[in-house]
Structure formats: C-alpha cells, structure tokens
Amino acid sequence: MFEENNEHHQEKLFSPVKDLPPRIDEKLQNHWSTHFYQHIFTQIDETKFGRLYHDGYSRPNKPVNELVSLEIIKHLLDLSDEELEYAYIFDFRVRNALGKETLGDNICEKTFTNFRRRLMEHEEETGQDLLHEVFEDHRSYFQDEFEIDASTQRMDSTFIEANIKQLSRVDLLAKVLHNFLCDLPKEIVQELPAGIDEFADTDNLELSYQLEPGEIPATMETLAEHTAWLVDRFEDDDEYAELESFAHLQQVLDEQCYRIAEFEDDEDVDDSDDQRQPGDDSSPDWQPLRTYTSPEEKTETDQSEENTELSGEDTDDRSDHVGLKEPDAIDSGSLQNPHDEEATYRYKNGEDYHGYKANVAETCNGENPFRLITAIRVDTNNTDDGDLLDEDIPELSAETGLRDLLVDGGYTHKEVEKRCRDQEITQHFSGITGQRPAEEKMSLAAPEWDGTRMVACPAGHEPFDQNHYETGRISGKMEKEFCDGCPHRENCFVKEQQQHYSYGFRERRVEIAQRRKRLDDPAEQEFLKLRAGAESLINEMYHKDGEKATFTGKIKVKNGSIAKAIGRNLKRASGFLESEAKREKSAG
Known part of the structure; x- marks a missing residue:
C-alpha cells in the first residue's frame, strides 16, 4: 500500500542535532548531506510512484523519497548495496540527507533490489520512465533555484562496459x-x-x-x-x-x-524410407x-x-x-552473454566494447555558479550519437532554453540537424567526418546561399534557372557571358554545356561546406574551446574510457546513470553553497 512520507517535516523534540556545539552545527549546515535534504530529498514527488504499489490493504511501503534518495547516494558515495544498508542504519551523513535526526530505522538489501525491479517492470509495461521524470524535476528546480543559464551546452558520449564476461x-x-x-x-x-x-x-x-x-x-x-x-x-x-x-x-x-x-529427392533415389536416420522419430x-x-x-x-x-x-x-x-x-546487436541479453557489441579505435553507451550534456556558460548536467541518456553501444541526441532535442529546447549545442563530428546526422534547426538550436561541431576537399577546388560555401537557392556566385552573378528536388538535389544554370571570362572558372564547380554552364549536387554537400567554413572562423574556434570540458564531464561521470556497469539490463544501467547524474549535480551545488557560506562569513 502506498503512503507518502511526511515524517521528516515533524521536528524531533529530542535529538543529537539539537545538542551540537555551534561550530559543529555550522559545519553540518554547510555539509553536502544538508544540501541533499534541502535540494534533492524534499523535491522528490512521491505521488508519481504510487502506481508501483498495491491499492488494497497491505503493509505500507518503504518511503519512496528515501528509496530514490538512497539510489542517488549509492552512486554519490560509490557504495555497494550492503554498504548502503549499513550506511542507512549507522551513517549520520546518510540519515541527515534523508531528514532523520536519530537512529533506529532498519532496511535490508532486498528492499533496494525490489524497488529497482518495480521501476524496471513499470517502464517495460507502460514506457514511463519514473526516475527520468525525477531527473527532469531536479534539473528544473536547480536551474530556477541557482539561476543557471542553460542556453549554451556541450554534449559527449562514452561506452559503459556491461557487467558480463566477454565470451568467445x-x-x-x-x-x-x-x-x-x-x-x-x-x-x-x-x-x-x-x-x-x-x-x-x-x-x-x-x-x-x-x-x-x-x-x-x-x-x-x-x-x-x-x-x-x-x-x-x-x-x-x-x-x-x-x-x-x-x-x-x-x-x-x-x-x-x-x-x-x-x-530434395530425385530420380536417383529408389526408396525415400531408406534415407531415414536413427533418431528421426524425435527430431x-x-x-x-x-x-x-x-x-x-x-x-x-x-x-x-x-x-x-x-x-x-x-x-x-x-x-x-x-x-x-x-x-x-553477425549483427552487432547479437547476444554477447546470456547474463545480460541487452548488451551489444561495438568495435572502435581498435578496441572491443560489450555493453551500453551513455550520452551526457551539461551547461558551459562561464557566468553560471556551477555546471549543471541537463541530459542523461543510455542505450546499447551500437546506437549512433545522433540518435541519442534526437531523443533530447525537444526537451532541452523547451525545458532548459538550449540555443547553442557544442558537439563533436560523431553527432553529424541529417535528420537530427534539421530537428535542431526547427527547435532553433544551433549545433557547433568541433570536427567534421570525411575528407576535406582539395584546396584548389572552390568550396560550395563560397557562393551566397539563401537555403537551397544561390543568391550570387563568388563573382556576384545569380543563376538564371534553379531547381530543388525532393531527393535533396539542387541544380542551376549560369549564363555563358558570365562564366567564360570569370577568374574563378578553373576552380569553379560549374560545368560547361553548349548553351550555358550548369551545376548540380546534393544540398547536404552545401551544408557540410558551410560548416567547414564556420570552423575556419576564428570567433567560432574560440567558442568551440568550451567543448573541451566535455571530456572532463565524462571522466567525472564514468572515469576514463567508461566503467563497468554495476547492474545488468539496459533499464537498470540507465537508472544508475540517472542517479549518478543527480548526485554529481548535488556535489557541484554543494561545493558552490559551501564556498558562498565561507565568503559570507569572511565578509562578515
């Protein structure tokens, strides 16, 4: 039976906290556990989890805000379930983070596994990701509470090794x-x-x-x-x-x-019965x-x-x-180990990976009090970066106000780029896949374009006939009088015909050329320096080159990453609050 946990609102008449000396109490107020209670624990909407429990008369559930918080603390402090059990019972930091002033409550490891199982089964049955909704609420709260500008963000991905043995x-x-x-x-x-x-x-x-x-x-x-x-x-x-x-x-x-x-039997076979083998009756x-x-x-x-x-x-x-x-x-999505049937295979940079991929985004505006992780997405490791970004585009635009997104060349994806433009998000690529065109050839970014329409060629002339086809191909015709004596003729992309000069190519080539042109802009190069911090984000979340997952199964691995992201945000906010308290004390 589901019940909300409001006990933490009731102050204890007698508790060890009230007997703390002023200097110790001051340290407690600036400790991460107090910040956790104020900015994480109290913001968890327990009612969303009510559907996980039976409606009829039964024993009340273990408080949901405690279970969600313990999942976050598990990854924040890097604890095993056994260590988390004892931390809940005896560690005052954990007790304080859950709004508890005394000891005396008990919990067992099975409570953690049962809660994870309920989350997984609910998501499989309904498609509703309850823990991700907690992350969304947490992100909105932090952005408002600390006045974080999320218009500029950077994104990167990493592999997470599955908790399985690699089998030949x-x-x-x-x-x-x-x-x-x-x-x-x-x-x-x-x-x-x-x-x-x-x-x-x-x-x-x-x-x-x-x-x-x-x-x-x-x-x-x-x-x-x-x-x-x-x-x-x-x-x-x-x-x-x-x-x-x-x-x-x-x-x-x-x-x-x-x-x-x-x-099949043919003329050379005299009697089909003679072809029967021992064991044919059973197989x-x-x-x-x-x-x-x-x-x-x-x-x-x-x-x-x-x-x-x-x-x-x-x-x-x-x-x-x-x-x-x-x-x-053999497909990369084939079974790697029956212990985790959702883990997939990926070969990259000479290394074999078996497991999952995490995609993470954070704010990178230098004027913010701290960097806020705004997106966390986990899928199989044979999923393209662009597909992972695609799932977060509407949410990042509407909920965080994202306008400039810094990514690497792995996020190049035609449909995703279009969706970003539709959401008024500008992608800034730190690199572009594929070979750079020869320097002696004129870039398709040299003309002035209005979408797929050429306004003027590098010599300032407009085509007299232009077409844009549904297949994505664009073409046009130039007057001979303009092209015959043009100084760019030798390097130009037009081809001479009997009556005119013509060109034709995919509009995608124009987009790539314009992107390369932006990369050569000193201002864009300076802006892209903000992208470098994405690697430190991955190291902070998953250490170097990814880490081995604690759990098996995509949903559990994803939920672990979500809990870890919330914990990292709390740690960053706690560091900021502690430094602010020291600054105010020094000023006072």
Whole structure:
C-alpha cells in the first residue's frame, strides 16, 4: 500500500542535532548531506510512484523519497548495496540527507533490489520512465533555484562496459547450451543423443582455454549442431520452449548459424524410407553429425565408431544441416552473454566494447555558479550519437532554453540537424567526418546561399534557372557571358554545356561546406574551446574510457546513470553553497 512520507517535516523534540556545539552545527549546515535534504530529498514527488504499489490493504511501503534518495547516494558515495544498508542504519551523513535526526530505522538489501525491479517492470509495461521524470524535476528546480543559464551546452558520449564476461563464440555456444541443459530434468538430459549431455557439465564452459586453436572450428560446428537439434526437439514443447534459456538457445542459433536446406529427392533415389536416420522419430528434420569428446577421453578409433553408430552411415557420406556464419555477417546487436541479453557489441579505435553507451550534456556558460548536467541518456553501444541526441532535442529546447549545442563530428546526422534547426538550436561541431576537399577546388560555401537557392556566385552573378528536388538535389544554370571570362572558372564547380554552364549536387554537400567554413572562423574556434570540458564531464561521470556497469539490463544501467547524474549535480551545488557560506562569513 502506498503512503507518502511526511515524517521528516515533524521536528524531533529530542535529538543529537539539537545538542551540537555551534561550530559543529555550522559545519553540518554547510555539509553536502544538508544540501541533499534541502535540494534533492524534499523535491522528490512521491505521488508519481504510487502506481508501483498495491491499492488494497497491505503493509505500507518503504518511503519512496528515501528509496530514490538512497539510489542517488549509492552512486554519490560509490557504495555497494550492503554498504548502503549499513550506511542507512549507522551513517549520520546518510540519515541527515534523508531528514532523520536519530537512529533506529532498519532496511535490508532486498528492499533496494525490489524497488529497482518495480521501476524496471513499470517502464517495460507502460514506457514511463519514473526516475527520468525525477531527473527532469531536479534539473528544473536547480536551474530556477541557482539561476543557471542553460542556453549554451556541450554534449559527449562514452561506452559503459556491461557487467558480463566477454565470451568467445565457442564459449557463448557452450554457455547457452549448458544453461538450457541445466533447466531440463536429469532424466531427459540422460536420454539425449550421445555427446549433448556432456555440456551440462561446467567443465565444458571455457573451451577457448582448453582447446588447441586447430580444434576450435570443429568444436564450434559440433556445438552448433547440438544447439540446432535441441531447438528442433523442444520448440513445440511449451513446458520448455517458454524457458528463458531456450529463448537464448534459439537466439544464438539464429544469430550465429544458418540452416542448410535438405536436398530434395530425385530420380536417383529408389526408396525415400531408406534415407531415414536413427533418431528421426524425435527430431524428423535431421540428426546431429558429431559429438564432442575431449582428446584425453577418446581415441580416434572410438570417435569413428561412435560417429558411425550415431549417424548410421560412413562419415564421408554425411552432409551438414547447419553452418556457422562468418564473423562479419553477425549483427552487432547479437547476444554477447546470456547474463545480460541487452548488451551489444561495438568495435572502435581498435578496441572491443560489450555493453551500453551513455550520452551526457551539461551547461558551459562561464557566468553560471556551477555546471549543471541537463541530459542523461543510455542505450546499447551500437546506437549512433545522433540518435541519442534526437531523443533530447525537444526537451532541452523547451525545458532548459538550449540555443547553442557544442558537439563533436560523431553527432553529424541529417535528420537530427534539421530537428535542431526547427527547435532553433544551433549545433557547433568541433570536427567534421570525411575528407576535406582539395584546396584548389572552390568550396560550395563560397557562393551566397539563401537555403537551397544561390543568391550570387563568388563573382556576384545569380543563376538564371534553379531547381530543388525532393531527393535533396539542387541544380542551376549560369549564363555563358558570365562564366567564360570569370577568374574563378578553373576552380569553379560549374560545368560547361553548349548553351550555358550548369551545376548540380546534393544540398547536404552545401551544408557540410558551410560548416567547414564556420570552423575556419576564428570567433567560432574560440567558442568551440568550451567543448573541451566535455571530456572532463565524462571522466567525472564514468572515469576514463567508461566503467563497468554495476547492474545488468539496459533499464537498470540507465537508472544508475540517472542517479549518478543527480548526485554529481548535488556535489557541484554543494561545493558552490559551501564556498558562498565561507565568503559570507569572511565578509562578515
């Protein structure tokens, strides 16, 4: 049952706080925990979380403003759940941040995990991100309370390593196979074809360390065949097909392997019944072709005999029914580890990344009392920076008053740039992807443009005919009398025709050329120096080159980043308030 927490408004008649000496009390008033209570805890709207709890008669919930605040404090102080539990019970800094003057309350780790689970399930069911709404309220409050100008902001992204072990392909196949076998009853596992049951043993989970390099391809083929056989065998069995481990088994088969179609019967086949193989009754499509057994356990003769018994024919006459995809054919969104099925793969600057990407923005106007983090967005690490920015454009424009956004070349995205212009946001790029045109060639930014219409060429002449097509292409025609004797003729982008000179190119090329021209402007170069601080923002939030996530699953990783962003804002505000208090004391 949901109840709001108003107990913190009631002052205690007796408490240790009231007995503090004046100098200690002054320190407490300027401590981050007091600032947390004043500017974070009291601003949390608990009513938004009421839908997470049962409406009927039941035990009252643990106060929501306490649980949300504890999530923020966890990342602010870098605590584990166990440390957070004891901090709630015994640490007066945490007690003070929650508006408590005495000890005596208890909490357990499971309370934290249950609250995170409720947040995740609610977001999955409704799409409503309650913790992000807390961040939005927090951002608006801080911007108003401290009179922060957010018209100029900078943005950057970083990778967050998933809290998973990086598995090779052979280990991934063995892992999902093992997980499904562990979910099957032992009597069923014992009845499976020879070789499959061996992967229920944990000794076969790190094959990449046990096998010689030359043994890995054949072992991967064997694992793929076992995986396909199990999928065919249990996909129509609702009791086991609904298991998460079976879904992972099927996903890996689809992503890592491909099916080889059966050969149709032809005139050379006398009797189709003669083509049946042992095991066709339980898996009519095909029979696994190999079994895996370590070299120490089986001689070559034993291997040959077992394969003959399993397939019912000579090994040279068999044909595979499943193959392994080439590495380049596997999508970056494929399953990396069943422990976190939402983590994806990204290769950048010679490094492999498995996990997520965080996109962060902050104010960078030098006249503000401190820098305020205004946006935090988390998605899979194969998401483009432009797509992450796209989600925040309307909000940053309407809620924070953003007008100038400093980003790097990774945020180049035609549709996103248009949306920024529609919201009256000017993007300032610190770099541009792609090669710079040759210096001897005239830039498309040299003419005077009004959108897609050329007002005047570099020599001051206007085309007599211009067109702008829905495909994004622009074209025009110039009088010969203007171009024949023009000093820019050799380097110009126009081409000579019989009756005139003409040009034609995509409007996107004009936009890029104009952007390069702005980059060469000394005033723009000076303004872009504000972008350099974006790297320190990433280091402050995630340390160098990202960090390993504490949680698994995109929603939990995202919520952790949101809590961290609120905590960083509080720390910055607390530093400002403390310095202001010292300045006032010194002046007094």
